[in-house]
Amino acid sequence: LLVSPRPVDLADADAHSASPILAILDELRQQGLLQLDVLSPPTYTALRQVLSRGAHQILHFDAASQPGSVESKGGASVLTLEDEHSAACPVDGATLHSALFLSKVRLVVLTPPSGTPAGPIPLVDLAPALIKAGVPAVVAMQYALPDNQNERFVRQLYESLASLTPLATAVVHARGQLVPPESTRFAPVVYLQDKEGAGPLFSGTAGAVAPLPLGYTPSPPGRISAGYRPDPVFVDRAQAVVQTLQVLSGTAQRVCLWGLGGVGKTAVAREVVRRGAWRFPGGIIWLGLQGGRSLAALLAEISAFYDSPAVPPRLEDGARQVLGLLRERTAAVRAAIDELSENQRLALILRRYEGFSHEEIAAALGISEKAVKSLLSRAREHLRQKLAPWVEK
Incomplete structure:
Protein backbone atom coordinates (compact mmCIF):
# COMPACT_ATOMS: atom_id res chain seq x y z
CA LEU A 1 0.00 0.00 0.00
CA THR A 217 -8.31 2.23 -2.50
CA PRO A 218 -10.66 2.82 -0.72
CA SER A 219 -12.11 5.45 -3.11
CA PRO A 220 -10.69 5.21 -6.64
CA PRO A 221 -10.74 8.50 -8.55
CA GLY A 222 -13.51 8.79 -11.10
CA ARG A 223 -12.70 8.90 -14.79
CA ILE A 224 -12.24 12.41 -16.21
CA SER A 225 -13.34 13.32 -19.72
CA ALA A 226 -10.85 13.72 -22.55
CA GLY A 227 -11.18 17.51 -22.59
CA TYR A 228 -9.45 17.84 -19.21
CA ARG A 229 -5.78 18.84 -19.13
CA PRO A 230 -4.15 19.37 -15.71
CA ASP A 231 -1.85 22.34 -15.32
CA PRO A 232 1.82 21.26 -15.24
CA VAL A 233 2.43 23.83 -12.50
CA PHE A 234 -0.06 25.07 -9.91
CA VAL A 235 0.92 27.94 -7.61
CA ASP A 236 -0.51 30.58 -5.30
CA ARG A 237 -4.14 29.42 -5.14
CA ALA A 238 -3.96 26.68 -2.50
CA GLN A 239 -6.53 28.28 -0.20
CA ALA A 240 -9.03 28.61 -3.05
CA VAL A 241 -8.64 24.89 -3.81
CA VAL A 242 -9.16 23.92 -0.16
CA GLN A 243 -12.20 26.19 0.17
CA THR A 244 -13.78 24.82 -3.01
CA LEU A 245 -13.26 21.22 -1.89
CA GLN A 246 -14.79 22.10 1.48
CA VAL A 247 -17.90 23.42 -0.26
CA LEU A 248 -18.11 20.36 -2.52
CA SER A 249 -17.94 18.05 0.49
CA GLY A 250 -21.04 19.71 1.95
CA THR A 251 -24.54 20.01 0.56
CA ALA A 252 -23.76 22.35 -2.34
CA GLN A 253 -24.94 21.06 -5.72
CA ARG A 254 -23.38 23.91 -7.70
CA VAL A 255 -20.21 25.89 -7.10
CA CYS A 256 -19.18 28.98 -9.04
CA LEU A 257 -15.67 30.44 -9.13
CA TRP A 258 -15.68 34.00 -10.40
CA GLY A 259 -13.18 36.81 -10.81
CA LEU A 260 -11.34 38.93 -13.34
CA GLY A 261 -9.77 37.27 -16.33
CA GLY A 262 -6.31 35.89 -15.73
CA VAL A 263 -6.50 35.54 -11.94
CA GLY A 264 -6.35 31.73 -12.06
CA LYS A 265 -9.97 30.53 -11.95
CA THR A 266 -9.41 27.81 -14.54
CA ALA A 267 -6.23 26.65 -12.79
CA VAL A 268 -8.14 26.33 -9.51
CA ALA A 269 -10.94 24.40 -11.22
CA ARG A 270 -8.44 22.01 -12.80
CA GLU A 271 -6.73 21.38 -9.48
CA VAL A 272 -10.08 20.83 -7.75
CA VAL A 273 -10.97 18.23 -10.38
CA ARG A 274 -7.64 16.43 -10.01
CA ARG A 275 -7.72 16.35 -6.22
CA GLY A 276 -11.46 15.76 -5.86
CA ALA A 277 -11.91 13.02 -8.47
CA TRP A 278 -12.23 10.37 -5.73
CA ARG A 279 -15.48 12.03 -4.64
CA PHE A 280 -17.08 11.29 -8.01
CA PRO A 281 -16.73 7.59 -8.89
CA GLY A 282 -19.19 8.04 -11.75
CA GLY A 283 -16.75 10.37 -13.46
CA ILE A 284 -16.23 14.06 -14.18
CA ILE A 285 -17.05 15.75 -17.48
CA TRP A 286 -14.82 18.77 -18.14
CA LEU A 287 -16.36 21.20 -20.62
CA GLY A 288 -14.32 24.19 -21.74
CA LEU A 289 -16.18 27.12 -23.27
CA GLN A 290 -13.12 29.05 -24.41
CA GLY A 291 -13.29 30.17 -28.01
CA GLY A 292 -17.08 30.25 -28.12
CA ARG A 293 -17.59 26.49 -28.56
CA SER A 294 -20.99 25.50 -29.86
CA LEU A 295 -23.64 23.58 -27.94
CA ALA A 296 -23.39 20.82 -30.52
CA ALA A 297 -19.68 20.37 -29.71
CA LEU A 298 -20.40 20.20 -25.98
CA LEU A 299 -23.17 17.63 -26.49
CA ALA A 300 -20.82 15.50 -28.57
CA GLU A 301 -18.20 15.61 -25.82
CA ILE A 302 -20.70 14.51 -23.15
CA SER A 303 -21.95 11.69 -25.36
CA ALA A 304 -18.39 10.53 -26.06
CA PHE A 305 -17.68 10.37 -22.32
CA TYR A 306 -20.41 7.75 -21.99
CA ASP A 307 -19.25 5.87 -25.12
CA SER A 308 -22.67 6.51 -26.63
CA PRO A 309 -23.58 6.71 -30.32
CA ALA A 310 -22.74 9.87 -32.21
CA VAL A 311 -24.99 12.82 -31.45
CA PRO A 312 -27.63 13.39 -34.16
CA PRO A 313 -26.89 16.40 -36.37
CA ARG A 314 -30.15 18.11 -35.43
CA LEU A 315 -29.48 20.08 -32.23
CA GLU A 316 -32.80 19.25 -30.56
CA ASP A 317 -32.29 15.53 -31.15
CA GLY A 318 -28.75 15.70 -29.79
CA ALA A 319 -29.87 17.50 -26.65
CA ARG A 320 -32.63 14.94 -26.12
CA GLN A 321 -30.14 12.07 -26.45
CA VAL A 322 -27.69 13.55 -23.95
CA LEU A 323 -30.42 14.39 -21.45
CA GLY A 324 -31.58 10.79 -21.72
CA LEU A 325 -28.08 9.56 -20.88
CA LEU A 326 -27.89 11.75 -17.79
CA ARG A 327 -31.40 10.95 -16.60
CA GLU A 328 -30.76 7.22 -17.01
CA ARG A 329 -27.89 7.44 -14.58
CA THR A 330 -29.84 9.60 -12.14
CA ALA A 331 -32.65 7.04 -12.17
CA ALA A 332 -30.16 4.25 -11.41
CA VAL A 333 -28.89 6.13 -8.34
CA ARG A 334 -32.42 6.78 -7.09
CA ALA A 335 -33.39 3.15 -7.58
CA ALA A 336 -30.33 1.97 -5.65
CA ILE A 337 -31.11 4.36 -2.78
CA ASP A 338 -34.73 3.18 -2.70
CA GLU A 339 -33.51 -0.39 -2.10
CA LEU A 340 -31.78 0.60 1.15
CA SER A 341 -33.39 -0.09 4.50
CA GLU A 342 -35.25 2.88 5.97
CA ASN A 343 -32.52 3.76 8.48
CA GLN A 344 -29.74 3.34 5.91
CA ARG A 345 -31.60 5.56 3.47
CA LEU A 346 -32.30 8.23 6.09
CA ALA A 347 -28.71 8.22 7.35
CA LEU A 348 -27.34 8.51 3.82
CA ILE A 349 -29.69 11.34 2.81
CA LEU A 350 -29.10 13.28 6.02
CA ARG A 351 -25.32 12.91 5.67
CA ARG A 352 -24.85 13.37 1.94
CA TYR A 353 -27.63 15.74 0.96
CA GLU A 354 -28.49 17.60 4.17
CA GLY A 355 -24.97 17.87 5.57
CA PHE A 356 -25.79 16.46 9.03
CA SER A 357 -22.93 15.37 11.28
CA HIS A 358 -22.78 11.84 12.69
CA GLU A 359 -23.88 13.26 16.06
CA GLU A 360 -26.88 15.04 14.50
CA ILE A 361 -27.94 11.92 12.58
CA ALA A 362 -27.67 9.84 15.75
CA ALA A 363 -29.94 12.28 17.58
CA ALA A 364 -32.46 12.34 14.72
CA LEU A 365 -32.65 8.54 14.48
CA GLY A 366 -32.34 7.84 18.20
CA ILE A 367 -29.25 5.64 17.82
CA SER A 368 -25.55 5.82 18.68
CA GLU A 369 -22.91 7.48 16.51
CA LYS A 370 -21.28 4.06 16.07
CA ALA A 371 -24.56 2.73 14.67
CA VAL A 372 -24.75 5.71 12.30
CA LYS A 373 -21.28 4.95 10.94
CA SER A 374 -22.28 1.32 10.46
CA LEU A 375 -25.46 2.33 8.59
CA LEU A 376 -23.51 4.66 6.30
CA SER A 377 -20.83 2.06 5.62
CA ARG A 378 -23.40 -0.59 4.63
CA ALA A 379 -25.39 1.91 2.56
CA ARG A 380 -22.33 3.00 0.60
CA GLU A 381 -21.25 -0.59 0.02
CA HIS A 382 -24.72 -1.39 -1.34
CA LEU A 383 -24.55 1.60 -3.69
CA ARG A 384 -21.07 0.63 -4.85
CA GLN A 385 -22.28 -2.84 -5.79
CA LYS A 386 -25.52 -1.73 -7.43
CA LEU A 387 -23.94 1.12 -9.37
CA ALA A 388 -20.72 -0.67 -10.35
CA PRO A 389 -21.86 -1.14 -14.00
CA TRP A 390 -22.54 2.59 -14.31
CA VAL A 391 -19.22 3.52 -12.74
CA GLU A 392 -17.38 1.21 -15.13
CA LYS A 393 -19.20 2.80 -18.07
Whole structure:
Protein backbone atom coordinates (compact mmCIF):
# COMPACT_ATOMS: atom_id res chain seq x y z
CA LEU A 1 0.00 0.00 0.00
CA LEU A 2 1.62 3.24 -1.17
CA VAL A 3 0.70 6.42 0.71
CA SER A 4 1.81 9.44 -1.30
CA PRO A 5 0.25 12.61 0.16
CA ARG A 6 0.77 15.96 -1.55
CA PRO A 7 -1.04 18.63 0.45
CA VAL A 8 -1.94 21.58 -1.73
CA ASP A 9 -1.00 24.09 0.97
CA LEU A 10 2.62 22.98 1.35
CA ALA A 11 5.53 24.44 -0.56
CA ASP A 12 6.15 22.97 -4.01
CA ALA A 13 2.88 21.05 -3.93
CA ASP A 14 2.56 21.75 -7.64
CA ALA A 15 5.63 19.66 -8.51
CA HIS A 16 3.61 16.49 -8.13
CA SER A 17 2.89 15.29 -11.63
CA ALA A 18 4.61 11.94 -11.17
CA SER A 19 5.78 10.26 -7.97
CA PRO A 20 9.12 8.58 -8.74
CA ILE A 21 8.43 5.93 -6.10
CA LEU A 22 5.02 5.20 -7.62
CA ALA A 23 6.65 4.90 -11.04
CA ILE A 24 9.22 2.40 -9.74
CA LEU A 25 6.68 0.31 -7.83
CA ASP A 26 4.37 0.28 -10.83
CA GLU A 27 7.20 -1.03 -13.01
CA LEU A 28 7.75 -3.86 -10.53
CA ARG A 29 3.99 -4.50 -10.50
CA GLN A 30 3.98 -4.81 -14.29
CA GLN A 31 6.83 -7.31 -13.97
CA GLY A 32 4.67 -9.38 -11.61
CA LEU A 33 6.94 -8.86 -8.60
CA LEU A 34 4.37 -7.17 -6.38
CA GLN A 35 0.75 -6.11 -6.16
CA LEU A 36 0.32 -2.37 -5.74
CA ASP A 37 -2.49 -0.26 -4.30
CA VAL A 38 -2.35 3.51 -3.85
CA LEU A 39 -4.22 5.07 -0.92
CA SER A 40 -6.99 7.27 -2.35
CA PRO A 41 -7.54 9.76 -0.85
CA PRO A 42 -4.28 9.92 1.15
CA THR A 43 -6.03 10.71 4.44
CA TYR A 44 -5.68 9.17 7.88
CA THR A 45 -9.31 8.05 7.84
CA ALA A 46 -8.77 6.22 4.55
CA LEU A 47 -5.54 4.69 5.89
CA ARG A 48 -7.31 3.26 8.93
CA GLN A 49 -10.13 1.95 6.78
CA VAL A 50 -7.80 0.15 4.37
CA LEU A 51 -5.49 -1.28 7.03
CA SER A 52 -8.46 -2.67 8.95
CA ARG A 53 -9.22 -4.92 5.97
CA GLY A 54 -5.92 -6.74 6.45
CA ALA A 55 -5.13 -7.02 2.75
CA HIS A 56 -1.67 -5.40 2.68
CA GLN A 57 1.66 -6.69 3.95
CA ILE A 58 3.80 -3.62 3.22
CA LEU A 59 2.99 0.02 3.95
CA HIS A 60 5.19 2.51 2.10
CA PHE A 61 4.94 6.17 2.94
CA ASP A 62 6.44 8.50 0.31
CA ALA A 63 5.70 12.22 -0.02
CA ALA A 64 6.91 12.53 -3.61
CA SER A 65 7.85 16.16 -4.23
CA GLN A 66 6.79 17.59 -0.87
CA PRO A 67 9.84 19.05 0.91
CA GLY A 68 7.72 19.86 3.96
CA SER A 69 5.60 16.73 4.14
CA VAL A 70 7.83 15.03 6.70
CA GLU A 71 8.68 17.41 9.52
CA SER A 72 9.59 17.56 13.16
CA LYS A 73 7.03 19.32 15.35
CA GLY A 74 7.48 20.10 19.00
CA GLY A 75 10.33 17.62 19.20
CA ALA A 76 8.15 14.79 17.90
CA SER A 77 8.32 13.60 14.32
CA VAL A 78 5.18 13.59 12.21
CA LEU A 79 4.11 12.41 8.81
CA THR A 80 1.94 14.86 6.92
CA LEU A 81 -1.02 13.21 5.25
CA GLU A 82 -3.88 15.15 3.68
CA ASP A 83 -7.26 15.96 5.14
CA GLU A 84 -10.38 15.36 3.03
CA HIS A 85 -9.94 18.81 1.46
CA SER A 86 -6.30 18.20 0.39
CA ALA A 87 -4.82 20.41 3.13
CA ALA A 88 -1.90 19.23 5.26
CA CYS A 89 -2.77 16.95 8.18
CA PRO A 90 0.19 16.04 10.45
CA VAL A 91 0.08 12.56 11.98
CA ASP A 92 2.40 11.58 14.82
CA GLY A 93 3.77 8.20 15.80
CA ALA A 94 1.10 7.52 18.40
CA THR A 95 -1.64 8.12 15.83
CA LEU A 96 0.08 5.83 13.33
CA HIS A 97 0.33 3.24 16.11
CA SER A 98 -3.45 3.32 16.41
CA ALA A 99 -3.93 2.71 12.68
CA LEU A 100 -1.41 -0.13 12.52
CA PHE A 101 -2.30 -1.90 15.76
CA LEU A 102 -3.47 -5.45 14.98
CA SER A 103 -3.06 -4.84 11.24
CA LYS A 104 -1.55 -7.44 8.88
CA VAL A 105 1.30 -5.14 7.85
CA ARG A 106 4.65 -6.92 8.05
CA LEU A 107 6.89 -4.08 6.93
CA VAL A 108 6.71 -0.27 6.91
CA VAL A 109 9.03 1.63 4.56
CA LEU A 110 9.57 5.35 5.15
CA THR A 111 11.27 7.36 2.40
CA PRO A 112 11.71 11.15 2.31
CA PRO A 113 10.08 13.46 -0.20
CA SER A 114 11.69 13.73 -3.60
CA GLY A 115 13.74 16.91 -3.78
CA THR A 116 14.40 17.14 -0.04
CA PRO A 117 17.65 19.07 0.58
CA ALA A 118 20.54 16.91 1.79
CA GLY A 119 20.64 16.53 5.54
CA PRO A 120 19.31 14.48 8.45
CA ILE A 121 15.56 13.81 8.47
CA PRO A 122 13.34 12.75 11.39
CA LEU A 123 11.74 9.73 9.73
CA VAL A 124 13.59 7.30 11.97
CA ASP A 125 11.96 8.87 15.04
CA LEU A 126 8.63 7.32 13.99
CA ALA A 127 9.93 3.76 13.86
CA PRO A 128 9.64 2.93 17.60
CA ALA A 129 5.91 3.74 17.62
CA LEU A 130 5.38 1.49 14.60
CA ILE A 131 7.30 -1.36 16.21
CA LYS A 132 5.18 -0.95 19.37
CA ALA A 133 2.09 -1.30 17.16
CA GLY A 134 3.23 -4.82 16.32
CA VAL A 135 4.82 -4.24 12.92
CA PRO A 136 7.65 -6.80 12.63
CA ALA A 137 10.01 -4.46 10.77
CA VAL A 138 10.50 -0.83 9.73
CA VAL A 139 12.96 0.51 7.16
CA ALA A 140 13.45 4.26 7.46
CA MET A 141 15.74 6.73 5.77
CA GLN A 142 17.78 8.79 8.23
CA TYR A 143 19.34 11.11 5.65
CA ALA A 144 17.95 12.78 2.53
CA LEU A 145 19.63 11.32 -0.55
CA PRO A 146 19.78 12.52 -4.13
CA ASP A 147 16.59 11.41 -5.83
CA ASN A 148 18.27 8.89 -8.12
CA GLN A 149 19.91 7.13 -5.15
CA ASN A 150 16.65 7.05 -3.23
CA GLU A 151 14.92 5.45 -6.22
CA ARG A 152 17.69 2.90 -6.77
CA PHE A 153 17.52 1.91 -3.11
CA VAL A 154 13.75 1.39 -3.27
CA ARG A 155 13.91 -0.63 -6.49
CA GLN A 156 16.60 -2.96 -5.17
CA LEU A 157 14.84 -3.39 -1.82
CA TYR A 158 11.59 -4.55 -3.40
CA GLU A 159 13.29 -6.72 -6.01
CA SER A 160 15.10 -8.54 -3.19
CA LEU A 161 11.95 -8.89 -1.09
CA ALA A 162 10.07 -10.28 -4.10
CA SER A 163 12.67 -13.05 -4.31
CA LEU A 164 11.94 -13.83 -0.63
CA THR A 165 15.36 -12.60 0.46
CA PRO A 166 15.55 -12.09 4.26
CA LEU A 167 14.99 -8.44 5.15
CA ALA A 168 18.45 -7.87 6.62
CA THR A 169 20.05 -9.18 3.42
CA ALA A 170 17.61 -7.24 1.22
CA VAL A 171 18.53 -3.99 2.96
CA VAL A 172 22.25 -4.74 2.56
CA HIS A 173 21.71 -5.26 -1.17
CA ALA A 174 19.72 -2.02 -1.38
CA ARG A 175 22.37 -0.08 0.54
CA GLY A 176 24.81 -1.14 -2.15
CA GLN A 177 22.99 1.26 -4.48
CA LEU A 178 24.05 4.23 -2.35
CA VAL A 179 27.17 6.30 -2.91
CA PRO A 180 29.42 5.76 -1.11
CA PRO A 181 27.95 2.36 -0.12
CA GLU A 182 30.17 2.02 2.95
CA SER A 183 28.97 5.27 4.51
CA THR A 184 26.77 4.62 7.56
CA ARG A 185 25.83 8.28 7.50
CA PHE A 186 23.57 7.67 4.52
CA ALA A 187 22.44 4.15 5.37
CA PRO A 188 18.73 3.58 6.00
CA VAL A 189 17.97 2.20 9.45
CA VAL A 190 16.21 -1.12 10.08
CA TYR A 191 14.08 -1.56 13.19
CA LEU A 192 12.93 -5.05 14.16
CA GLN A 193 10.21 -6.30 16.49
CA ASP A 194 12.37 -9.34 17.23
CA LYS A 195 14.55 -11.79 15.34
CA GLU A 196 11.53 -12.61 13.14
CA GLY A 197 12.04 -9.42 11.16
CA ALA A 198 15.58 -10.34 10.18
CA GLY A 199 14.42 -13.41 8.32
CA PRO A 200 11.99 -13.82 5.41
CA LEU A 201 8.96 -11.65 6.13
CA PHE A 202 6.80 -13.18 3.42
CA SER A 203 5.92 -16.68 2.33
CA GLY A 204 5.06 -18.08 -1.06
CA THR A 205 6.96 -18.76 -4.25
CA ALA A 206 9.76 -16.42 -5.27
CA GLY A 207 9.69 -14.89 -8.72
CA ALA A 208 7.27 -13.12 -11.01
CA VAL A 209 3.58 -13.94 -11.41
CA ALA A 210 0.88 -12.62 -13.71
CA PRO A 211 0.62 -8.88 -12.95
CA LEU A 212 -2.52 -7.55 -11.31
CA PRO A 213 -3.94 -4.10 -12.15
CA LEU A 214 -2.79 -1.03 -10.26
CA GLY A 215 -5.39 -0.34 -7.57
CA TYR A 216 -6.63 2.80 -5.85
CA THR A 217 -8.31 2.23 -2.50
CA PRO A 218 -10.66 2.82 -0.72
CA SER A 219 -12.11 5.45 -3.11
CA PRO A 220 -10.69 5.21 -6.64
CA PRO A 221 -10.74 8.50 -8.55
CA GLY A 222 -13.51 8.79 -11.10
CA ARG A 223 -12.70 8.90 -14.79
CA ILE A 224 -12.24 12.41 -16.21
CA SER A 225 -13.34 13.32 -19.72
CA ALA A 226 -10.85 13.72 -22.55
CA GLY A 227 -11.18 17.51 -22.59
CA TYR A 228 -9.45 17.84 -19.21
CA ARG A 229 -5.78 18.84 -19.13
CA PRO A 230 -4.15 19.37 -15.71
CA ASP A 231 -1.85 22.34 -15.32
CA PRO A 232 1.82 21.26 -15.24
CA VAL A 233 2.43 23.83 -12.50
CA PHE A 234 -0.06 25.07 -9.91
CA VAL A 235 0.92 27.94 -7.61
CA ASP A 236 -0.51 30.58 -5.30
CA ARG A 237 -4.14 29.42 -5.14
CA ALA A 238 -3.96 26.68 -2.50
CA GLN A 239 -6.53 28.28 -0.20
CA ALA A 240 -9.03 28.61 -3.05
CA VAL A 241 -8.64 24.89 -3.81
CA VAL A 242 -9.16 23.92 -0.16
CA GLN A 243 -12.20 26.19 0.17
CA THR A 244 -13.78 24.82 -3.01
CA LEU A 245 -13.26 21.22 -1.89
CA GLN A 246 -14.79 22.10 1.48
CA VAL A 247 -17.90 23.42 -0.26
CA LEU A 248 -18.11 20.36 -2.52
CA SER A 249 -17.94 18.05 0.49
CA GLY A 250 -21.04 19.71 1.95
CA THR A 251 -24.54 20.01 0.56
CA ALA A 252 -23.76 22.35 -2.34
CA GLN A 253 -24.94 21.06 -5.72
CA ARG A 254 -23.38 23.91 -7.70
CA VAL A 255 -20.21 25.89 -7.10
CA CYS A 256 -19.18 28.98 -9.04
CA LEU A 257 -15.67 30.44 -9.13
CA TRP A 258 -15.68 34.00 -10.40
CA GLY A 259 -13.18 36.81 -10.81
CA LEU A 260 -11.34 38.93 -13.34
CA GLY A 261 -9.77 37.27 -16.33
CA GLY A 262 -6.31 35.89 -15.73
CA VAL A 263 -6.50 35.54 -11.94
CA GLY A 264 -6.35 31.73 -12.06
CA LYS A 265 -9.97 30.53 -11.95
CA THR A 266 -9.41 27.81 -14.54
CA ALA A 267 -6.23 26.65 -12.79
CA VAL A 268 -8.14 26.33 -9.51
CA ALA A 269 -10.94 24.40 -11.22
CA ARG A 270 -8.44 22.01 -12.80
CA GLU A 271 -6.73 21.38 -9.48
CA VAL A 272 -10.08 20.83 -7.75
CA VAL A 273 -10.97 18.23 -10.38
CA ARG A 274 -7.64 16.43 -10.01
CA ARG A 275 -7.72 16.35 -6.22
CA GLY A 276 -11.46 15.76 -5.86
CA ALA A 277 -11.91 13.02 -8.47
CA TRP A 278 -12.23 10.37 -5.73
CA ARG A 279 -15.48 12.03 -4.64
CA PHE A 280 -17.08 11.29 -8.01
CA PRO A 281 -16.73 7.59 -8.89
CA GLY A 282 -19.19 8.04 -11.75
CA GLY A 283 -16.75 10.37 -13.46
CA ILE A 284 -16.23 14.06 -14.18
CA ILE A 285 -17.05 15.75 -17.48
CA TRP A 286 -14.82 18.77 -18.14
CA LEU A 287 -16.36 21.20 -20.62
CA GLY A 288 -14.32 24.19 -21.74
CA LEU A 289 -16.18 27.12 -23.27
CA GLN A 290 -13.12 29.05 -24.41
CA GLY A 291 -13.29 30.17 -28.01
CA GLY A 292 -17.08 30.25 -28.12
CA ARG A 293 -17.59 26.49 -28.56
CA SER A 294 -20.99 25.50 -29.86
CA LEU A 295 -23.64 23.58 -27.94
CA ALA A 296 -23.39 20.82 -30.52
CA ALA A 297 -19.68 20.37 -29.71
CA LEU A 298 -20.40 20.20 -25.98
CA LEU A 299 -23.17 17.63 -26.49
CA ALA A 300 -20.82 15.50 -28.57
CA GLU A 301 -18.20 15.61 -25.82
CA ILE A 302 -20.70 14.51 -23.15
CA SER A 303 -21.95 11.69 -25.36
CA ALA A 304 -18.39 10.53 -26.06
CA PHE A 305 -17.68 10.37 -22.32
CA TYR A 306 -20.41 7.75 -21.99
CA ASP A 307 -19.25 5.87 -25.12
CA SER A 308 -22.67 6.51 -26.63
CA PRO A 309 -23.58 6.71 -30.32
CA ALA A 310 -22.74 9.87 -32.21
CA VAL A 311 -24.99 12.82 -31.45
CA PRO A 312 -27.63 13.39 -34.16
CA PRO A 313 -26.89 16.40 -36.37
CA ARG A 314 -30.15 18.11 -35.43
CA LEU A 315 -29.48 20.08 -32.23
CA GLU A 316 -32.80 19.25 -30.56
CA ASP A 317 -32.29 15.53 -31.15
CA GLY A 318 -28.75 15.70 -29.79
CA ALA A 319 -29.87 17.50 -26.65
CA ARG A 320 -32.63 14.94 -26.12
CA GLN A 321 -30.14 12.07 -26.45
CA VAL A 322 -27.69 13.55 -23.95
CA LEU A 323 -30.42 14.39 -21.45
CA GLY A 324 -31.58 10.79 -21.72
CA LEU A 325 -28.08 9.56 -20.88
CA LEU A 326 -27.89 11.75 -17.79
CA ARG A 327 -31.40 10.95 -16.60
CA GLU A 328 -30.76 7.22 -17.01
CA ARG A 329 -27.89 7.44 -14.58
CA THR A 330 -29.84 9.60 -12.14
CA ALA A 331 -32.65 7.04 -12.17
CA ALA A 332 -30.16 4.25 -11.41
CA VAL A 333 -28.89 6.13 -8.34
CA ARG A 334 -32.42 6.78 -7.09
CA ALA A 335 -33.39 3.15 -7.58
CA ALA A 336 -30.33 1.97 -5.65
CA ILE A 337 -31.11 4.36 -2.78
CA ASP A 338 -34.73 3.18 -2.70
CA GLU A 339 -33.51 -0.39 -2.10
CA LEU A 340 -31.78 0.60 1.15
CA SER A 341 -33.39 -0.09 4.50
CA GLU A 342 -35.25 2.88 5.97
CA ASN A 343 -32.52 3.76 8.48
CA GLN A 344 -29.74 3.34 5.91
CA ARG A 345 -31.60 5.56 3.47
CA LEU A 346 -32.30 8.23 6.09
CA ALA A 347 -28.71 8.22 7.35
CA LEU A 348 -27.34 8.51 3.82
CA ILE A 349 -29.69 11.34 2.81
CA LEU A 350 -29.10 13.28 6.02
CA ARG A 351 -25.32 12.91 5.67
CA ARG A 352 -24.85 13.37 1.94
CA TYR A 353 -27.63 15.74 0.96
CA GLU A 354 -28.49 17.60 4.17
CA GLY A 355 -24.97 17.87 5.57
CA PHE A 356 -25.79 16.46 9.03
CA SER A 357 -22.93 15.37 11.28
CA HIS A 358 -22.78 11.84 12.69
CA GLU A 359 -23.88 13.26 16.06
CA GLU A 360 -26.88 15.04 14.50
CA ILE A 361 -27.94 11.92 12.58
CA ALA A 362 -27.67 9.84 15.75
CA ALA A 363 -29.94 12.28 17.58
CA ALA A 364 -32.46 12.34 14.72
CA LEU A 365 -32.65 8.54 14.48
CA GLY A 366 -32.34 7.84 18.20
CA ILE A 367 -29.25 5.64 17.82
CA SER A 368 -25.55 5.82 18.68
CA GLU A 369 -22.91 7.48 16.51
CA LYS A 370 -21.28 4.06 16.07
CA ALA A 371 -24.56 2.73 14.67
CA VAL A 372 -24.75 5.71 12.30
CA LYS A 373 -21.28 4.95 10.94
CA SER A 374 -22.28 1.32 10.46
CA LEU A 375 -25.46 2.33 8.59
CA LEU A 376 -23.51 4.66 6.30
CA SER A 377 -20.83 2.06 5.62
CA ARG A 378 -23.40 -0.59 4.63
CA ALA A 379 -25.39 1.91 2.56
CA ARG A 380 -22.33 3.00 0.60
CA GLU A 381 -21.25 -0.59 0.02
CA HIS A 382 -24.72 -1.39 -1.34
CA LEU A 383 -24.55 1.60 -3.69
CA ARG A 384 -21.07 0.63 -4.85
CA GLN A 385 -22.28 -2.84 -5.79
CA LYS A 386 -25.52 -1.73 -7.43
CA LEU A 387 -23.94 1.12 -9.37
CA ALA A 388 -20.72 -0.67 -10.35
CA PRO A 389 -21.86 -1.14 -14.00
CA TRP A 390 -22.54 2.59 -14.31
CA VAL A 391 -19.22 3.52 -12.74
CA GLU A 392 -17.38 1.21 -15.13
CA LYS A 393 -19.20 2.80 -18.07
